[in-house]
């Protein structure tokens with residue numbers, strides 16, 4: 001029996017690369033995967049459907065022929081999903097240029113980080129720095145364990161002796177009231193819980209910033225959080241040699257989302273006047289960082305963007321897919337998605353063509369469905385990890401005849417011929 | 421296919437061919453000798469009255485990798501204002517201060533550049549850098565891997581590791597990241613910043629490791645030399661941008677202990693602290709030392725007036741200088757026990773005393789360093805200004821009266837403090853060809869580039885002479901890349917894929933017995949995940965050719 005092969009999990013931004021494939025049965029979920037990862041691996045192993053045209057099984061060539069025939073006369077398709085690997089995103093952009101399409105990623109959440117970045121900038125850090133260096137963590141919301149199941153195990157609950165004997169980490173949770181996250185924390189950490197309603201986060205973080213900066217604050221504004229707890233938190237922040245504020249943009253909702261990210265950014269800037277502090281906006285799930293990175297380096301602008309009229313224009317409001325659909329501007333919906341299972345928006349103004357995971361189920365059959373390989377499962381691929389800096393190659397763990405997104409889209413582009 | 425460039429004036433400093441007029445031949449992708457009389461020529465280009473040079477080589481330009489992409493993301497307003505519309509050959513993109521990969525390839529090629537080297541590839545970010553370079557069309561690429569702030573090396577040094585072991589680690593890194601050379605940025609300082617040190621002088625100890633930048637530079641210069649990597653250690657000195665940093669720059673030269681060393685964007689490191697404003701030019705002092713030190717090469721990092729963005733691995737100094745940035749938004753990152761980065765937009769203004777003096781200091785360096793084989797034309801793109809300002813920069817070097825006209829418009833106190841007006845030197849065409857072709861090829865070990873000899877790659881630029889060198893260099897008549905006509909008069913004619921240049925020095929794989937547990941214990945990816953294979957890196961470049969250059973081991 002050959003030794004267990006290690007592989008890398010594509011199902012959240014952590015891209016855990018310590019998974020072990022069962023050499024006897026590649027269809028089993030790899031060892032070390034969390035429940036989220038296991039479910040996805042198993043769900044993908046359980047299905048093996050052919051491409052479909054209007055709900056009827058066809059071969060890949062016939063499906064691509066049908067897609068090309070539908071798209072050829074159209075002027076302004078919307079390409080959504082975009083939860084794909086780097087090669088897939090390169091192919092999507094080639095298709096978008098050919099068709100003059102609008103492109104938008106399924107998770108708009110990232111925009112909240114990006115907009116604050118574009119206004120102020122940021123001081124950020126990466127997983128290995130957190131793992132070895134952070135002596136204080138401020139965990140905002142609860143996405144760090146709900147959406148990134150092994151974050152604590154792989155990054156935080158590790159006693160690193162890289163810079164000397166490990167000390168007990170201090171952890172402050174800025175928890176949504178009613179969602180206890182204590183059980184998810186490492187047992188030996190020193191813990192301080194500041195329970196807040198999410199709407200109050202910007203104010204609370206602003207108060208912490210002011211206190212660090214020795215400016216007066218109005219204690220009545222701290223809501224449910226006792227002033228003594230705030231004082232304690234500020235003392236910890238000042239004592240930290242390397243503090244890190246962790247949040248997941250996908251968690252922050254409503255008008256306070258952007259304000260929260262801005263408040264964190266400002267707070268970290270102030271703290272860096274005297275000590276070292278950095279932000280860790282967790283992301284990377286469903287290829288959000290990957291799609292944005294490829295679009296940004298190829299074109300110089302981010303997502304969402306429009307490739308119409310021989311130009312590329314990015315505009316987070318105007319080209320967000322819900323807005324494009326609401327204005328009736330799209331004449332076709334091309335959904336390209338090899339990682340996640342997010343719902344495809346309802347669309348009636350033209351054909352819907354889906355390049356999706358093989359285990360996707362539809363309420364209503366799209367005009368064309370091409371099941372595609374998932375990077376890291378049945379095809380190799382590259383994804384950008386949740387801290388933005390590391391790009392990993394995900395090997396395939398099992399053989400399959402499903403085409404990768406890149407292969408399928410190249411087939412479609414070949415059929416579309418030279419641009420009109 | 422055999423092609424003839426008929427009756428062209430050859431400017432080829434590598435062969436001391438300064439101006440001979442003859443026919444130049446290439447077959448497919450290679451320059452060949454004149455064929456026998458009976459051999460048919462497939463295509464002849466009438467180049468009478470024109471000038472041929474080898475394709476230009478930029479040995480220090482930030483074209484790809486995380487910090488460049490962060491810079492793009494940070495400044496959407498400038499990208500939106502600089503659209504590059506599609507043509508029948510080119511895809512639509514933008515060219516803001518941090519231009520897109522597509523625009524970078526198109527513009528370099530249209531300007532007669534055929535190879536560009538990304539000088540600051542963080543090892544943990546190497547894959548992304550290769551993907552971005554892979555999406556940069558037409559030109560050849562290569563990258564320098566950043567070492568000297570990574571905890572693995574600093575630990576080795578602090579533990580008194582043997583010279584051999586350090587060389588093995590450096591060799592391993594070059595292989596694993598598919599790099600062309602090694603660069604060190606603010607040796608030890610980026611790491612020290614993570615420990616809350618805010619500056620680190622050449623002989624100051626790192627607060628945790630207790631070692632000095634001098635030690636780091638000496639060790640890396642030695643390792644690069646031992647491995648026989650053609651390009652010497654590429655050094656971004658300590659104290660970037662700080663008045664008075666000339667002392668640390670000269671100390672850095674000393675630190676190499678006589679081994680070859682390349683000092684990059686020297687302009688940012690040639691500052692004195694004299695005068696009322698405690699900011700003065702130390703270009704003359706630096707140039708004197710460089711002139712007397714044959715083992716030293718430099719590039720300038722000239723600043724150009726206008727909006728740009730600085731992308732640097734030097735998180736320590738970028739954080740410190742961020743308050744001078746415009747518009748006031750900036751990014752600093754601590755990265756993976758490996759490195760760091762900082763992105764700060766700048767608007768250099770000719771009426772600003774400091775900026776005006778920086779501009780003058782750069783030109784002083786160009787004009788006072790005597791040997792064009794040891795000084796290279798860079799703006800440290802985009803840090804000092806965009807690479808498409810090179811034709812303007814060449815004019816400043818070749819035309820003294822033009823230079824003095826600009827000098828008359830800058831901040832008068834800066835002009836008065838500079839000795840630029842008294843410098844009469846004007847670069848010749850031959851010297852420009854040396855510093856943009858022959859010399860960078862030589863210092864990088866690119867034996868078949870940078871010249872027009874038989875056997876060289878057919879990377880050839882044909883210029884129409886013009887009294888204004890800016891006009892001549894901005895839009896060459898023909899640009900051939902590996903024998904393919906890729907641009908004419910500034911328009912792209914064919915979009916090809918350039919090759920990737922790397923080095924593969926010999927080293928002892930036994931170092932992996934230390935690296936594997938290091939990754940397992942302290943990193944958040946395995947050693948196996950970290951290493952980029954040959955097939956993989958070619959895939960990053962859309963099946964790009966991989967050219968591995970020879971290393972001749974010393975010691």
Ligand code: SF4
Nearest residue numbers: 009012016034037150
């Ligand atoms: S934490 Fe994320 S990457 Fe790791 S196994 Fe779970 S889903 Fe996969």
Ligand SMILES: [Zn+2]
Nearest residue numbers: 480539685800
């Ligand atoms: Zn540089």
